[in-house]
Amino acid sequence: MNVPLAVVLLLCCVFYAHACAETYTVRAGDNCWQIATNHGLSLQQFQDINPGLNCNNLQIGVVVCVRGGGPSPPSPPSPPSPGGKISYSQFLNAVTSCGYGAPGKDKYDAFINNYASKGGITSNRELAMFLTHILHESGGLQFKEEIRCKDSKCPSEYRSAGDPGDKFYYGRGYIQLTWSANYKAASQYLFGDANKLFYDPDAVARSEELSWNTAFYYWKFNVHNDPGVQNGQFGSSTNRVNGGLECNPCRAACPGRFEMYKKVMRAFGIQENPNPAGC
Template sequence: MKAVELSLVLLCLVYYVHSCAQTYTVNSGDYCWKIANDHGLTLDKFYQINPGLNCNNLQLGVVVCVRDGGQSPPSPPSPPSPPSPGGKISFGQFVNAVTAFGYPSPSQDKYNAFINNYQTKGGITNNRELAMFLAHILHESGGLKFKEETRCKDNKCPNEYRSPGDPGNKFYYGRGYIQLTWSYNYKAASQYLFGDPNRLFNDPDAVSRSEELSWNTAFYFWKVNVHSDPGVQNGQFGSSTKKINGAYDCSPCRGSCNTRFEMYSKILKVFGVQENPNPAGC
């Protein structure tokens, strides 16, 4: 390496070291939001002072920066504030929430089906819970890209999700933004949405054909299985993860647990909720 190039590299290293006033070594059970919160940082600030850090694959022993050179000593994190209805989420906020994770910009139709039904179908009454819901939906659907279980889309998975009495020409693999499966769930969702248990049982493909039904079956699942959980209503995001994918992601937090939470943390901010995201409950 040329002397000039080496000098520039050393200068950059010296600048980085001197620009970080306090470091922290990653321990077992740590993840980015926890480290940031423990040191009085927002997640955005933590990302800013740790450029290039891979929070989805955080390694034990990695040294991270928790206070930059121009930052005053951290203050204790403020406790969560009570949930409030907040203002209606705009199309711009919805787009920002989806694209923050590298997903394509959503259409107006996706926004309309989301914004018009989250209260009536999902029972969601505040922006904190709405951020929880959307974080899971984006993760489950690949950023609203998939409305059908990808491995079953072509062959219909004919020997899976079969219950006694199912018609031989109907298949009840995952459809919609939260992957509704099994005929009894199609019947229950159909009863909830239409007052008729057979509408989706007789036409399960309707869920993936319709933007509104892809959302509404997800809202149905949330309302019946997640919404009333005390932890969810107290702002514990991990409680919602446990309800949706607890067998794979919880006790302890593993799998996609941290990824879901970091998505929620960003969406919460985009949706204008001024509180520290709480990972508890998983």
């Protein structure tokens, strides 16, 4: 049964009512970064007091918390220990075992140096989930720009009021960042300056590190805090990344993602049964 997001979040708010001192109802044109800023919060603080909120699909009418208070809600289950740093050889094996070409060392360096600090990823199992989706979304780390928009820039799409006429906010990065509000939010998180990527969205595709780091930003604020993800349910991560097209039930690219995940887990040396639940 599909439960509307607004109902889910309302139930969450009832459960955690003692931990929220002030709420706000999402209106047309709102985004997480804007709501957080208007209420004196950082994006991280806003996400922390709204666990499970998908900032990439913020729906009008959803009630969100804008000021915490009272005792903190229970902590989610602790993830398994990291199990050691993934080597370049393991990374290489993970990519090639999924049928893609061998990645350069620069891709590994950007991946391994930032997954914890930028993505909040705390276990090799979650890291395997992340890499699986990155490989699927980017054609094996080949594409950093939305293919259909790369040449034309899709000038009539992804437009918002106030966007500069010579800037275009089509998909860029390994999990494609779209719309100016999301470029601003990612920029604020990564640089402490919302305008850096707003005025230079092309930087995401130019820079290997930014292609990874915007993906880590997306993961941290839209996937990482999902209880199913932390409990090892790969389908929960698929639901967060592309659930509208692939979940309830698992269909389209969903089964292929899971098969790829099993290969990445083996390459990473993770000794547990992969769990497809959550989609």
